[in-house]
Amino acid sequence: MNKSALRALLRERRALIAPESHGFTRPTGQGRRARGLSQHQVDQLLHRALGTYHRLESGNYPNPPTSLLRDVARLFGLNEQEWVSLCRYALLQDPPGPLHPTSGKEIPGVWQEAVAGIRHIAYVSDASWDLLAYNEPFAALFPDRAVPSNTMRWMLLDGRGVLTDWHTAWAPLVMPQLRAALAARPEDDVLRQIEKEILADPDAAPIYQAGHDSFPHPDGDERPLLHAEMGPGWVTMCAAQPMTAPGARLIILVFHPGTQRAHLRAPMLRAH
Numbered sequence: 001m002n003k004s005a006l007r008a009l010l011r012e013r014r015a016l017i018a019p020e021s022h023g024f025t026r027p028t029g030q031g032r033r034a035r036g037l038s039q040h041q042v043d044q045l046l047h048r049a050l051g052t053y054h055r056l057e058s059g060n061y062p063n064p065p066t067s068l069l070r071d072v073a074r075l076f077g078l079n080e081q082e083w084v085s086l087c088r089y090a091l092l093q094d095p096p097g098p099l100h101p102t103s104g105k106e107i108p109g110v111w112q113e114a115v116a117g118i119r120h121i122a123y124v125s126d127a128s129w130d131l132l133a134y135n136e137p138f139a140a141l142f143p144d145r146a147v148p149s150n151t152m153r154w155m156l157l158d159g160r161g162v163l164t165d166w167h168t169a170w171a172p173l174v175m176p177q178l179r180a181a182l183a184a185r186p187e188d189d190v191l192r193q194i195e196k197e198i199l200a201d202p203d204a205a206p207i208y209q210a211g212h213d214s215f216p217h218p219d220g221d222e223r224p225l226l227h228a229e230m231g232p233g234w235v236t237m238c239a240a241q242p243m244t245a246p247g248a249r250l251i252i253l254v255f256h257p258g259t260q261r262a263h264l265r266a267p268m269l270r271a272h
Contacts, residue, residue: 003059006089010057013076097184104247127247128190143228164224233257
């Protein structure tokens with residue numbers, strides 16, 4: 001626990017909330033004059049025992065439950081980056097999921113312009129793997145340039161004619177990503193529907209039910225595919241996340257033509 005950082009974050013955000021906005025009145029006589037909600041008022045609003053919030057803000061609540069942290073974050077109006085900071089300060093780990101179910105579903109519009117300027121295959125998908133932005137090289141990857149609306153569904157159900165060695169090089173590595181996303185977003189209707197379709201598919205279901213080891217992201221991985229215009233080849237994946245959209249991802253695919261992995265992998269980059 002980072003007590004000083006936790007205390008500073010919570011005090012600052014608590015001071016921004018007017019007690020009157022939650023039906024409280026400020027004392028007119030002698031007494032408390034500090035800005036914002038009192039610690040006792042926070043306990044009342046969160047329906048917690050008296051002193052619970054004081055323990056959290058003072059850093060005397062080791063391993064507080066994420067349910068308490070989530071309730072505090074929503075009461076204080078934290079954004080997703082502040083939610084991550086809160087969990088890191090209080091628990092020394094990232095949160096188990098987004099603060100709001102709608103997080104990760106939208107990105108600033110300038111991302112389309114940015115993606116269009118990338119010369120390699122590139123796209124951005126949201127937390128449900130629905131496509132948000134892509135460039136021309138991405139569209140050229142698909143037969144008749146029929147761009148899929150959801151990249152997860154396409155990789156696991158519809159894209160087997162493009163994804164070479166789907167049973168070994170793609171499905172066992174992509175399905176754990178779906179499992180991890182569902183663990184973080186159990187109420188996501190899009191992801192649940194994809195899981196339902198996978199379980200109904202005779203080829204996909206056994207791989208999904210086998211429960212392969214976790215594969216949280218494809219960054220740096222290489223996989224074979226059949227490009228609609230350039231033929232067989234390999235793609236090297238670069239993965240990143242828009243900071244304002246937890247769960248969304250920018251994927252850049254560097255294509256190397258050929259049936260064999262004959263190209264040299266670039267060395268790791270390190271600052272001098």
